[in-house]
Amino acid sequence: MSDPQFRLTRWSLVLRARGDGDEAHRAMGELCEAYWFPLYAWCRRSGLAAAEAEDLVQGFFLRVIEKDLFAAADASRGKLRTFLLTALQRHVRDEQGKARAERRGGGRVVSFDAVEAEAWYAGESIDGESADQMFDRQWALTVLDQAIGRLEQEAAGRGKGEAFGALRPFLTREGSAAEYERCATPLGMNGGSFKVAVHRLRAKFRDALRAEVAETQPDGEGVDAEIRHLMNVLGASGLADSGLPGDR
Known part of the structure; x- marks a missing residue:
């Protein structure tokens, strides 16, 4: 990829998000932008009301900043997917043990519209799906979107944005x-x-997908297993044809 940002892994964003400098704030913003919805979906699917889910996700990222929650993060110890969900679950348990008589003073880290988020959640919900299953499915779709975003940005940089827009609907179907x-x-x-x-774009898509998944794995290991897991998650929810493509 021509954009140097793509050489920074998702785990490296977590490591850069430590501390209180401008670089840390930019890295945190990128993490929030990419992964807030899978975390919000987990909260909602766990039975929390929309307002409480929003408050908890906002509070989670705010706590990450204020308490430098990522200070002990270690990319060699596991998947980014598991790390973020475990950290959120710990935060939710802590918060549920406290009275919510006081708000956090309006601190907002993730920029999202609560009404739009709830409409998105309602449209994405599948009956009988657990909170963990919904999180994994939304994570898979987020990874898919990130991979497509790589291709779109690369195409735009080469002045091929119109061609990409025409080709994109056929990435996952004949x-x-x-x-x-x-x-x-x-x-x-x-x-x-x-x-x-x-077919050339599909080959690039597979490469972009592998690169995106590698960035969420410890030291880039276990990429094939993680892709299989995400494909199985989408397949179980009936989204395999519109989700992560395999070799064809």
Whole structure:
């Protein structure tokens, strides 16, 4: 990737988020932006009301900053997915043991609209799914979005944003010859060359996905196992065809 940010792993963001400097605040902002919804979904699926879930997620990230909660984080000790969920669960247990008569003074770390978040949660909920299962599914979809975001940014940097937008719907499904021809025409391509471009983009997608998953693993290990786990999570919820693609 041409953007140097992509050489920073998700675990490295956790390590950079330690302390109180500008770099730490920027790293924390990136973590919050990427992973707030899986944490919010876990809280809601655990039976917490929307307002309480929002308060707990905001409070979790605020506590991370104020108490330097990531000071003891060690990327060699496990998956980022497990680390963040375990830290949130510990925070929720601590907070549930306290009276909530006082608010935190309006401190907000994650920028999200509560109404929009709740609508998103309602649309993503699956009957019978546990809080941990929903967290893993949302984590899988977040990883997928991050991988697609890598490709989109790279394409935009090469002036290929329009082509990427046309190719993107076929990342996880086969199109018909008619669809390929229709999408190819505005790009000055024919259906055959468009299909070839689709398969090339899928190969890049698999590479971007592996890179994204590697950044959440201890020392980049266990990538294949983690991808299989995420694919199984999406498959169990009936989202395999629209989720993480395998080799085709």
